[in-house]
Amino acid sequence: MAPSVTVYEVGPRDGLQNEAASVPTAEKLALVRALADAGVRRIEATSFVSPRWIPQLADAGELVRALPRLPGVSFVVLVPNAKGLERLSECLDVAGERRADVEAAVVISASEQHNRKNLNRTVEETLRELEGLVPAARAAGLRVRGYVSTVFGCPYEGRIAPERPAAIAAQLVALGCAQVSLGDTIGVATPGDTRRVLERILEDVPADRLALHMHDTHGTALANVLVGLEAGIDTFDASIGGLGGCPYAPGASGNLATEDLVYMLHGMGYETGIDLGKLVAAGALAQRIVGRRLPGKTLQAELAKGA
Amino acid sequence: MAPSVTVYEVGPRDGLQNEAASVPTAEKLALVRALADAGVRRIEATSFVSPRWIPQLADAGELVRALPRLPGVSFVVLVPNAKGLERLSECLDVAGERRADVEAAVVISASEQHNRKNLNRTVEETLRELEGLVPAARAAGLRVRGYVSTVFGCPYEGRIAPERPAAIAAQLVALGCAQVSLGDTIGVATPGDTRRVLERILEDVPADRLALHMHDTHGTALANVLVGLEAGIDTFDASIGGLGGCPYAPGASGNLATEDLVYMLHGMGYETGIDLGKLVAAGALAQRIVGRRLPGKTLQAELAKGA
Numbered sequence A, B: 001m002a003p004s005v006t007v008y009e010v011g012p013r014d015g016l017q018n019e020a021a022s023v024p025t026a027e028k029l030a031l032v033r034a035l036a037d038a039g040v041r042r043i044e045a046t047s048f049v050s051p052r053w054i055p056q057l058a059d060a061g062e063l064v065r066a067l068p069r070l071p072g073v074s075f076v077v078l079v080p081n082a083k084g085l086e087r088l089s090e091c092l093d094v095a096g097e098r099r100a101d102v103e104a105a106v107v108i109s110a111s112e113q114h115n116r117k118n119l120n121r122t123v124e125e126t127l128r129e130l131e132g133l134v135p136a137a138r139a140a141g142l143r144v145r146g147y148v149s150t151v152f153g154c155p156y157e158g159r160i161a162p163e164r165p166a167a168i169a170a171q172l173v174a175l176g177c178a179q180v181s182l183g184d185t186i187g188v189a190t191p192g193d194t195r196r197v198l199e200r201i202l203e204d205v206p207a208d209r210l211a212l213h214m215h216d217t218h219g220t221a222l223a224n225v226l227v228g229l230e231a232g233i234d235t236f237d238a239s240i241g242g243l244g245g246c247p248y249a250p251g252a253s254g255n256l257a258t259e260d261l262v263y264m265l266h267g268m269g270y271e272t273g274i275d276l277g278k279l280v281a282a283g284a285l286a287q288r289i290v291g292r293r294l295p296g297k298t299l300q301a302e303l304a305k306g307a
Helices: A011-018 A025-037 A060-066 A082-092 A112-119 A123-139 A163-175 A191-202 A221-230 A258-267 A276-290 A297-306 B011-018 B025-037 B060-066 B082-092 B112-119 B123-139 B163-175 B191-202 B221-230 B258-267 B276-290 B297-306
Strands: A006-009 A042-047 A074-078 A102-109 A144-149 A179-184 A210-214 A235-238 B006-009 B042-047 B074-078 B102-109 B144-149 B179-184 B210-214 B235-238
Touching (some): A006 A258, A011 A025, A025 A042, A025 A060, A025 A276, A042 A060, A060 A074, A060 A082, A082 A123, A102 A112, A112 A123, A112 A144, A123 A144, A123 A163, A163 A179, A163 A191, A179 A191, A191 A221, A191 B258, A210 A221, A221 A258, A221 B221, A258 A297, A258 B191, A276 A297, B006 B258, B011 B074, B025 B060, B025 B276, B042 B060, B060 B082, B082 B102, B082 B123, B102 B112, B102 B163, B112 B123, B112 B144, B123 B144, B123 B163, B163 B179, B163 B191, B179 B191, B179 B235, B210 B221, B221 B258, B235 B258, B258 B276, B276 B297
Parallel strands (some): A006 A042, A006 A235, A179 A210, A210 A235, B006 B042, B042 B074, B074 B102, B144 B179, B210 B235
């Protein structure tokens, strides 16, 4: 049997939140359906962040209530704080029953400066908040994913000592996070970094609790995924078409494109459950929705072949 | 001392020959100078192919005569046949002296169909031609590089049995090629393929005679480079900015971008002799010359940071 890898799709949340224009809820739902139709089984749908900060996701409540129920598909929703968790919870009770196909995700940075700019508090303050938030989400019946940002480098502090993300990831697991996603938020990692940082983190957290969230800002995302596979990681984050860009350098690439990840995984004999042709169709839909050419290379190659 | 890797630049030849419009010779020379100024030490400058086939390189003679003499820098010129070798030779004798900083390169495909479409003869016929051409080039005082195209896949035949490129590469070395570059002409390889094919070829040709020429059509080029580094390969081909595109799927990516390769190599502690900032400047020049945004990710990230 071929080894299996989980492709975790972040486009509808992490991708669309970085798009200049807000996308109508119906189009977000069409994208979510297209991704699920292609076989993607975990889709990060939106975030209950304040619309003051990210107006693109102001429709989070409406979107969550309208998420389709699809066998085998789970949706993940970012909850930055207790208020966000409350808003999410309200959307999950339908006709007296709590839907079980939605998970929560929480965020923290490995670097002090990025955490302050992103969350307006220190890493220590965020950890104390998560000490309440993660158990509360679990008590609400939700599986929780933890994100650690700037694991491999920070736009303000540069390189980060691997002890920091290792300690934070271990604390997230201790708090009850089912999975911790390690983010190369600015896409600076090269394979030597990834190997070194993963080795350190794996001393404290087992591989089956980790995911890698690599950005392709310098074209190294898939080389880093290769290192992650060799280290035993089996979940990788990606964004359809490479949707989202890099908030720290407008015009640069951000998220790894889902089609490129799936192309490489299939080429290496990994099972993902995804139909690459249908995934390319979802990428074409994403392009139509945002009205621009997306950076995904496999997407462009497949569309060029079809043209 | 840090391990050293040679970055072999193909932009002025392999890149510009795939651009729709011909670039003035003076601009090609400015690009060559910018690349050398950034520290690139091997630059493929042009090809003595018939202008009927590739009008973009019709100025090959003029260009070769005008190539600057720069300490430590060598230029490579493609010679498809005896006529091309003769034309190249004529350009190298200056004031009764033969310049020693120019090498020749010859081309053959691993797949029958691609060789027929590209060179208008069978692989066997091309091999017989090279049996004359490579020794003739050496007799003319030229170092010779051999290219094997479609090593990992052919646009007409699909996957290629690794025995074929292994046999051809071994023959090229036996004929006197100092280096054989293994091309993923349509950018289909994933790391498992690269490892498998390299293992087979390394049975017949030592790593220090090989180079990898990976295309980034599916975003996997740097992951494949990583496999090549692990297999002991120390020369990698790339094109400034990712210049060139994919002739088999217009709109898709082709050559690996030199800046992305150098970014990864430096991040992994390899010495290349290249100044990445100056290389980005050469990439910006390449963009101005062709009048469009190039796909290189590090190029776009660096230009976005500067903007």
